[in-house]
Amino acid sequence: MSTDQVMLFSLLAVLFGLLVWGRIRYDLIAFGGLMLAVILGIVPANQAFTGFSHPATVIIALVLVVSTGLLKSGAIELVARYVVKTGRSLFLHITVMSTVTAMLSAIMNNVAALAMMIPVDMGMADKEKRKPGLTLMPLSFASILGGLITLIGTPPNIIIASFREQALGESFGMFDYAPVGLAVAVAGVLFVALIGWRLIPVDKSQTGQKNLSAVREYVAEIRVAEKSRVIGMTIEALNKANQDTDIEIIGLSRRGKRFPGQAVDEEIAERDILVIRAMADNIDAFVGENQLEYVGSEKHESLIGGDLSLIEVVVPEHAYIAGRNALDLRLLQRHGVNLLGISRQGVPFEQSVRQLTIRAGDVLLLLGPTGNLHDVATRVGGMPLQERDFLVAQRHKAELTVFVFAVAIVLVVLGYVDLAVALGIVSLFMIAFKIVPIRDLYETIEWPVIVLLGSLIPIGAAFEASGGSDLVAQAIIGFSDNFGPLLVLALLMVFTMTLSDLLDNTATAVMAAPVALEIANALNQNPDPFLMAVAISASCAFLTPIGHKNNTLIMAPGGYRFGDYWRMGLPLEIIVILVSVPMIAWVWPLTG
Template sequence: MNTELTIVLALLLGSMVLFIRNRPRMDVIALMVIVALPLTGVLSIQEAVAGFSNPSVLLIAALFVIGDGLVRTGIAYKLGDWLAQQADSSEARLITLLMLTVAAMGSVMSSTGIVAIFIPVVMSVSVRMGIPASRLMMPLSFAGLISGMLTLVATPPNLVVSSELVRNGFESFSFFSFTPIGLVVLFFGIGYMLFVRRWLGSSGTGKDEPERQTMHDLAELYRLPERERRLRLNADSPLIGRPLNELELRSEYGINVIAIERQRRFRNLLQVATGNTVPQPGDILLVDLASPAIALLGAYQEIGVTPLELETSYYSTHSHQLGLAEVALPPESRLPGKTIQELAFRSRHRLNVVGLRRNGEALAGLLVDEKLKAGDTLLVAGSWKDIDRLHILTRDFVLLSLPTEIKEVVPAARKAPYALLSLGVMVALMVSGVVSNLMAALIGCLLMGAFKCITMDSAYKAIHWPSLLLIIGMLPFALALQKTGGIDLAVGGLMSLFGDAGPRALLATLFIATAVIGLFISNTATAVLMAPVALATAQALGMSPYPFVMIVALAASAAFMTPVSSPVNTLVLDPGGYRFSDFLKIGVPFTILVLLISVILVPMVFPL
């Protein structure tokens, strides 16, 4: 062992110790590595900073932007809605559907990209279902890694080992050669995550900032669920064709129309109610009653509506468009002494007053002739755009608080078809191989920008720079280990110890060697190094090369053990609030499980 290799191993060990301690931050450790390697003379400064121009790093940055486009246009949240709806409040069902969906999509495009796109989806579902993000982010990353075991194009290591076969005169793997083994790993992966989720903690998003109240919290605080109703307009209703301002439903019947669900071209649209809103045949009115005990049967018949079942609060159902906000009356306000009717909130601010708290207690009902007092807080409902305007109206009231769903506001909802088109073009280019994955992602970003699905400001904010710095800082270790002979020394030692064992023991040895090396360098580089070793081993034993190179490909995707062994794990580290030890605790046993599955199944699918 030469001096330079000793230095590299010492730096590697020191970095791992700091990672485990989680002090300082991981991106800071990565910068320390970039500085230390040139100072020791192991690498030049150009080699140490080469990660900043690495295509994989740029690809991850581009995919963050693509994910932001899907968020801004509402596609990510609609997918989250679908997952939450299908899960039906079951965490187990949610994890199962999430892993199946991510694995299926990751089998035809970058697993890193899929995880980057799904992070905001999972965060949204986490808030809505009240499930800590820490219980969902690791299943997300594991599914992304398992997707690399499903098809030939799912991950670069699969293509690397297949091209090595061709270079040595053998036929390449087919598109679905990996699928039988990958499906079994996925099945066991889902079962494993359902079992170990109890140890993933309940740390939420891992953020230190205090959490805002949700729409559900505000609705409960102001006792809205007692007064929410959903009414369908009958064909002969006298409300049809007349603006809400003329109907005087609130003063005459104690009924306040908050929004209208309207059927258009096989889908439901939500229209937040204003004074000029005109009900149409077939509309469903989302209303707030003046009092939960109000007698409505006669009123329903008189205005021609039919009550419908309301399973959940419509504020939660339509949280992407319909918002809630608390406003307080400051000392200089001119509103105390006025009634809610006199405020004319709907006509002046396009918002509805739906709740009133006095001395910390919510009133059971909301009568239009209720006079306001100093210190009262009001709950208003309307579109997020109109709520946002309250920031500049500070004389008579101040915006007190906004729910956490404000983060899910969709500023470019009408651009959703263009975002899907941009995503489709990117995926098609990646699958076809016409251009590189990086070029495909950059083309997707340009299309997102051209269609105004994203802005330059939102694109820069979407990129998670700490994750990129961590990846950039770890890349020089691969070159340093290669230059100093560390890789050759590790592989040679493993083969000398287990070279005389049986074929299954050799397969296990190759898997372990690949997985261990993959802890420190990229899985693509690991596959490049280990594929020739696997082929040489098979030829020396006079056996088929396919099971040996397949085991290398599978092990290269089995990067479950540390947060820095794959960009997929790094991406979920911060959103999941994980520590280095969490991946060791969950990832090591699952890697052993994948090892056993691979050693058993690979010789069955590809006979020795």
């Protein structure tokens, strides 16, 4: 090996070791490695920051913005909630949830898709009195599998497509991944639903770590809007219709007067006030699904559907708000903040929420403009629960959001617009229509991932230019000598999966892509199947919680330990290879 190759492999060994060690943030490791590579002369100084302007980096950032917009529009949430029902067998529940999660992951970032489905799944687990660890790992694996289907489903697909464009002059298209990705996803989801979940150690699938107020119920008041679907229904019928949603209607008020008891036989009319008992997570979904509105929403109509949030606030002893009610404080008139609900340790009350005297120990559910909600809560002496802020979805913009996104994808597929440009236009649309508030724009982007990718791309280019990727390629070819290109393809997938199980999948794709190209050149084969193999295997990290962010995301709520993942993950990785190799060879001929 040359001096440059020795220095480069030594640098990569240090970087990989630190990433596996996990005590230092991966973006700092990558950026530090880039700076060291520049000092050592491995990466030219004038190319040090080219990774931050690389198309893959830009596309991943824009995909995160668009995914956030799809979530905030309420379109994805409504799809998820329509398919969730109680009373299903565990097999059927896992099949349905995994299929829906995989489908969502194909059209948006798979991390965002899983993050939205976790509370839905945990709510079902709580209702069915089963451990969430039995279903969260299948859900995570399904989201990873679904991301394989399209260009925007997972970062490795974007990275490989951009690498192909630079190396061969043309990128992979939006649905070029679909034939192989769909076959792998179907096989993987079937395994997870039929067999995989049974391999999870049940004794270790504890209840999981719940948020501070995961089981807190509020009494809240919701108004029946014009043309609401509940008009004409009785309270009893509405309760039956929502028996799967943790929502209970416990009272009805009309023109300022509350009916006695629960008024179960009373028909609901426009402008009635429904008194409901529900967990904070479910209130906004109930409002959206039934075309209801928040009491007091007319006071800030300019913000409705714009930049509103829900926040939970604890009332401590001697707080200014204690001993007063929302009308006394004029929260709505002065600050545009509405007291939506109160949780009082299960104690019932008959008064209107806004007229109820607030006590120390109460937990308040406030609705208002995102920008000053925390300030108002603090000003009245409350203590916001930082980990329990909730987005108020903008469901009246869901159809428009989906339409604009779909048009952009069609234009990309037809070749009229570049993917990065199309995603940029969709992002601007979401900002202009306040689906993604400009205040939150930069928070939607996972900057550590951007820094990681921007730092590793120049190192990956140096890895290829120095001949390092050729050395690894020759080692893989030599190991499979005389066994043909299909075995080389399989070994490349094993090599990439092993890296991805130990490192970040983004880092793995950057480093493995040039290896795939060198293998194809050395064997005089079509490079596309080898690049496709890297794209599939870089994402399929199922053995550890650190290989993919989705596996990390479920670790605490599922009550998993580090060694729990391989039990279902190892056979799943074997299935991925067994399905991928023949599918890749069929769709992307080796000699094409």
